[in-house]
Amino acid sequence: MTQRIPIVEKILSANDRLAIENRARFDAAGVFTLNVMASPGAGKTSLIEKTVSALKGSLRIGMINGDIATSLDADRAAAAGAAAVQINTGGDCHLDAVMLQAALPQLDLARLDLIIVENVGNLVCPAEFQLGTHKSVLVASIPEGDDKPYKYPGMYRGVDAVVINKIDLLPYVPFRREFFKNGIEVLNPGVTQFELSCRTGEGLPAWLAWLVAQVSSTRQNSVSGHLAS
């Protein structure tokens, strides 16, 4: 006898459930977590390096780096002053909630204010896998071209902020700013945006101020949560 069973269950729901568990651990520890995604070479590691150097005096920062191989990026973050953990995905093109969960015991969550997760350089797959971080940010860069929102709508739709890096190259590279921005506006209306250059430092203060505000609001929520319970 054949029978049809209606299901309607999101594919990757198991990953989503683990992401919720990860979030609960971050909230219990009162640590703000950020998922940084971008194509290879957009400047994820440079942004993280600059961020760690600027904030390490006031915040305790952990960094989890996902890469297919090598620990070059984690080493750069560690040199800048973060407690860095490397996840080698062994060929996988993205981090998922399971890999992140496995890396967490290597960090003392309760003694950190901010954890930056650097995803694998890729504009497709990481967008599909929730990690449980509080916010996600996409690093775009001028030399990649202005058509990226049109080609990778899934990535642009899911993020809480877009950093546009390498703006110092605008005079040298053809880049239709309005075309690029229009694409973002359709896909993710009103999303927070930062235009900056990790090389010159231009525009970095606004990004840092946003991040620090996110960290303090997570800490306050955690404190009021503890008081209420």
Added chain:
Amino acid sequence: MHELAVTESILEIALRHASQQNARRITDLFIVMGAWSSTVDDSVQFYWEMISEGTLAQGAQLHFRRIPTRLECKSCGHSYQPDGRQLQCPNCQSLQVKVKTGEEFYLEAIEVETEPGDAKTNLQKSSQSL
């Protein structure tokens, strides 16, 4: 490139629902994918044959329903399919646009063979196969 994880997830969901229904075998799976869900069905099919082997779902047929992206302008109500060169409304150029379809990504249904009779026996069979 993330299709292995996707395929594993499809198998996990299908096996869980099949064993709840004491199914003997899964014969068909109906998968819905929006055009913006960025998954390649050929790759899912490829992994499916490898990972379903030895389970209740071995030999099951995968059916993909692709849903095109459809946007609707919040200003003039125009409904359209983006052409890849432009996302904003082609009618009034508004940027205030709603995504109506294209982001679906779920297992809609499965078809299973069940044996009438002792539910407990069927359940044991299913869990052995898992």
